[in-house]
Amino acid sequence: ILNVEQSPQSLHVQEGDSTNFTCSFPSSNFYALHWYRWETAKSPEALFVMTLNGDEKKKGRISATLNTKEGYSYLYIKGSQPEDSATYLCARGGFQKLVFGTGTRLLVSP
């Protein structure tokens, strides 16, 4: 099993703050890095799938970068809003399956 580590475990910010999380993963035999957003009482929903070193993806105020050589990815949220409150999961894709980290729980207060 390839360990995927996420930090911090939880984060509490004020509305309007920008924030970022880290996902660390083994860099050998890399296929893809996934980010999912998981709201309480709902199912995880995909944000990004990145495959190439140096990849950058953006969706609205959320963006992500990937460094496959050193084995990390950053997720950035610009100007956090209360509706951004969720757990953000990253997962390392191998040939056939994903290994998930335990997530970063974000709480954005108005």
Added chain:
Amino acid sequence: NAGVTQTPKFQVLKTGQSMTLQCAQDMNHNSMYWYRQDPGMGLRLIYYSASEGTTDKGEVPNGYNVSRLNKREFSLRLESAAPSQTSVYFCASSPLEGVYEQYFGPGTRLTVT
């Protein structure tokens, strides 16, 4: 287009009872997955099916069996439930394995007493 559906939503079992969790997707995806989610543990893969007719073990397969009934349906069976199997179970599907995003069902909350 319902996406990924799971039944039941909630279930309470006594130790030793058996049950089957059902999952279906209508997106014509090839790959399907069963995960369990426990506090502090994240999502752990139980079994997956890369394509119709194939199934493989994931990280935590003990105590479970699966059936890929057809391209749409992938069921998870607990033959003799144990309290350690109390968890939330998610089914997911993707067009192909690995580099494609996964689409998750709403989950089944199972309690084994």
